[in-house]
Amino acid sequence: MTILKLKLDNDQLVEDFFESTYVIGIASTARDYQLGWHINRQLHTNFRVNNHLEITLSKKNRSFHFPVFEFHEPTNSVAHYLYNNRCQAEYLLPELKQISFLWMIKGDYYQPNDVKKLLEELRLVPLVQLVSLLDIRDIKNKMNLIF
Template sequence: MSVLKLKLDQEQLVEDFFEDTWLAGIMSPARDYQLCWQINQQLGYDLRVNNLLEIKLTKNRRSFYFTVFEYLEPTKSAAHYLYNNHCKAEFLLPELKHVDYIWLIKGNYYQAADVKNLVEQCRKAGLVQLVTLLDMKDIKNKINLIF
């Protein structure tokens, strides 16, 4: 009897997950919950930690857990995810070691001008040092962002 093996098409998975998304990198010395509180105050959001979305990476037989905060905009069919980019000297996206947090905006509501406005508003939060839009082509480890 032959065994049928199914292989997950990771390229298609990444393409589907990142359809209608925007990515921004945030630099901040603050703890994740402090940063989220300030972003919530500045943008009127309700970012909250979602333990079900926590990302686990295993390297050299050690496990690293990266928290993910989530806010679903009820009237805009958009979701906001704030990923912690580092955990115990490991990085979720090693190619972005200078970035402390990754902000993913998912949904087709936001256009380029809207995202630029959100980034500008986020920059005004007291604990935010820098916010920059990221080019998806520059990110090699996109699969790490998929929950």
């Protein structure tokens, strides 16, 4: 009897997950629900926490839970995800400790000019201190963003 071993191709998984994706880094001292409320109010979005998407990382015999907020645009096939990058003293993306939140846009509707406009609008949101478009190729721990 032959046992077939299946191996997950992480590189292909990452490539597929981040296809047609933009990632925005946000620095803020606000709590995730506060920032979500301000973004919803200012940008007319509808971010809501999705407990099924919460990311759990285990380090040093402890579990750290990183909430993910989700919003789907009703008029096109674009999904938005707002990740909390911090849980106590741990980071979802340790290489981006200065970034408090990550906003991921998934879908091929958005063009670079749309993202630039969104960045400008996001800078006007109360409690937002810094906004930056991130290059996914520069993120070392991108597997941590896959739910």
